[in-house]
Amino acid sequence: MRTRSRVAPFALAAVVLGSGLGWATTAAADPGSAAPAVALSCYGSAKSYTTDSVGFWPTGSGFAYTTSNCADINVKPTTTRRVRVCWKTSGTCNAYRNAPAGQWTVAASDVLDGSGYWLDFEGSGVSRGQVAA
Incomplete structure (x- = not known):
């Protein structure tokens, strides 16, 4: 019983982090977002x-x-x-x-x-x- 109570929070954290990574990957893979990142790098410096x-x-x-x-x-x-x-x-x-x-x-x-x-x-x-x- 104690093992399950410890595993559940970690499993939930993995799901939350995994979904966040999915969003970041989707945004980074968007070809329309590539040009603004280059411009920001130039003007950002x-x-x-x-x-x-x-x-x-x-x-x-x-x-x-x-x-x-x-x-x-x-x-x-x-x-x-x-x-x-x-x-x-x-x-x-x-x-x-x-x-x-x-x-x-x-x-x-x-x-x-x-x-x-x-x-x-x-x-x-x-x-x-x-x-x-």
Whole structure:
């Protein structure tokens, strides 16, 4: 008799956990949920930025580096700005792109992981926002 009373709670717990795993598996297997997970990974790893008074980030002599989280360099400024990406290896920059306030904008696309870069915001003045790369 005592054996059954101990087994019943464990059996119930296994059923509850098993059904929860079934839900998680179903959600993960849904092809429609794959794309949002990738986007969340990229934007979820975003960092806050504040430029210097000339419009460069990172400030000083350092560089930012791309990661495997994002295929692009994305910026989300708090005010509308024009931004371009400049590359550590070549010192060249791409064309300025308009980045509307509060919206994610691709500043550079199809970037290699581990690439050193800095952001150059057109005009003088401090810019704040987020960057995901």
